[in-house]
Amino acid sequence: MHYSIAPMHIPDGFLSVFVSILMWIASILVVSYALRRVKADLDERQAPLMGVLAAAIFAGQMLNFVVAGGTSGHLMGAAIATILLGPWAATLVMTTVVGVQALIFQDGGLLALGANIFNMAVIGVTVAYFTYQTVQRLAGGKRWGIFVGGFLAAWLSIEIAALATGLELALSGTSPANIAIPAMGGIHAIIGIGEGLITVGALALIYATRPDLLHASEGPQKTEKLAILVGLLLALLLAIASPLASARPDGLEWVAEQKGFLEAAQSPLYQIIPDYAFPGISHQAAATILAGILGTLFVFGVALLVAYTRRKRQSPGS
Amino acid sequence: MHHSIEVKNLSYSYPDGHVALRGVSLNITPGEKVALVGPNGAGKSTLILHLNGILSGQGSVHVAGLPVIKENLGQVRARVGLVFQSPEDQLFSPTVHDDVAFGPRYQGLPEGEIRTRVEEALAVVGMQDYAQRVSHHLSVGEKKRISIATVLSMKPEVLVLDEPTSGLDPRARRSLIQLLDDLDLTMLVSTHDMHLVSELFPRTVVMDEGRVVADGPTGTLLADEALLRAHGLEAPD
């Protein structure tokens, strides 16, 4: 009974194993780095602060406001987490939020978790960081920098993450690039406005009540140039790759089909197993019916077993 | 002339199965000030949440003459002002002015009217100078008064309060009691504060285990020791 936020949490089954593993590796690399940086930079308050803020972001995602008719807008939170905690701690916070959503609420798959973490906790955070820092610099410390920066950081974090999601779906051969990428990009361009507005509202309240919290992320420590660089690169990469991919969906189809190529390369292995050794198995229909019968018998068998043991447990003194 | 609050045979169970209300009936006429007492878990807060449609159970609820059903929720919420126990979660805007202005602004009133409403509401609770203050930094007593103002600015017919004096030091409590005494509105107040009950409320309703177990003049009820003891209450000394 969980509120599904924006259509960005990819469930299992939609990403190819290749893409899933690739994104897992990418996420693990970045999150490991973030862990090292957080341990080095923050003092001992780290765990309670990040844990409770992760809970707050998760709870905050339950908040909604009516957009029109039956639709409502929600918060993802990467931008606000980044502004409050800095990029590395925010990466960890968003990782736990996305992780709990997948593990406990099935909002996003377990195999696909690597990709979801990368999209929301890495792309979302670094793009937000790069945007916010840049706008702040442009504003020269004036107050409008906080709010304009916050809005743009929020919007871009959603938009770029959405483009990445579309690209991943296309690379997996699940959705043609010329539909997935524009669709994700288009829908989230609108959803991103909601994120931007809520982020600005949150910043306004925080600025009024605890302005010191907003300056924490750019304190005495140097601006995280690495995070800015990563954010900028990811944003550029996706902004360029996405229209390219949409215009040439066949290009990505070709990539997806390489998987088929790989599988076809394995087929000589099966020629070693002569057909007669598995008579009937090469007939899809027969195999399917056989599986259906076996499967049904198996499930019934288990059901009977469960019912039997339950009765045995309930009958007094046996 | 309608009843301000008319609850007929209301029953409600929470999604996890807990039965909170069992056939509760209650009528409050305009201008009445009624206290709602009972042990924790009696269903007082659950009942209150039905009065503006946040929860909806079996049976009927009418407020200020309107049935509390989905189509009417907007109007119902304009007529019954609900003030919850914790002010923390009711003051969610940056400044006091913003919080008190929320109700009128949501209703779509013009800016000038909104300003007037805010000033009046703050004046009633004695916090005229607090408009530009940041709610977060106020004391519990101040927050409780502002919470009442956030609802008064909607000019409701009925005021419903959940534990208004809990968490207050004696001075803040005294001034809140004074405030409630001066307010000329139909009122239903859920509370454990028996002194408050005997001071301000001529009529008391006792709830326990999801039912109304007593409903009558406060003086009579508070003198009935057996009744009080049976439902976990103590008479004020």
Added chain:
Amino acid sequence: MHVHFLDPYIQADSLVHRLDARPKLVLAIAFILTTALTPNGAWAVFILLLALILAVELLSEIGVVYVLKRSMLAIPFVLAAFPLIFTVDGPALFSFNLGAWELTASQPGLERFVSIALKSWISVQAAIVLASTTPFPDLLVAMRAVKVPRLLVSIFALMWRYLFVLADETLRLMRARAARSGHSDSPGLKPGGSLAWRAQVTGGMAGSLFVRAIERSDRIYMAMVSRGYDGEVRAAPSPRLGATNWIILACGLAVLLLLLMFGLILTYASLH
């Protein structure tokens, strides 16, 4: 007035509940991986995988209907794969006109779409069983076992602890807002305010949630320091896995491997 519905753990004493969280996590992921590796169109394997997870659901005593209802959550995402029916090349099944376009459904396209939908539906059931039969603290132990770093696990732990508290606060914030969202009786007044204002107010609620969360974390930190916390996260060593658990883990993995092989043979043997 608690947000009980957030916790998916269902108490029971089934075999699945009694299985240690560590092999459970590994088996759940292995199951999902097997499903993902199964080639599209290997219907026989999908049926067997479905039978396997249904059997586990029966054994877990949390109710097959409950799991199937929850599994419907992932279904809307299936729309993302819908275009495949029409964009993949292959023998045509049927076609129709949509405005100016002529859409032709192909057999491989339909096969791929249905396979993706099935894979997704089967995988999410495994995740639901895992979450419903394993208390979260045990999942944390399982995370440590698969080498998730200690700091990250402690963030998960604190997040879980305060999730319900903050979700309660959020619920109360929304109720307070609803209670003040009234419609005036005056005709011609449009309720609701502007979209931007509504978003701002919601943002303010979020901001207030965050500020209070950060201040609460200061108090938590003080409580931890009072009990000796020094920044290093220490956890009790996890108990050793008994023989039963190892056997179940090995058997489970073996079954999955067999199903995977079966699927690969099925698909490639049939190509000849």
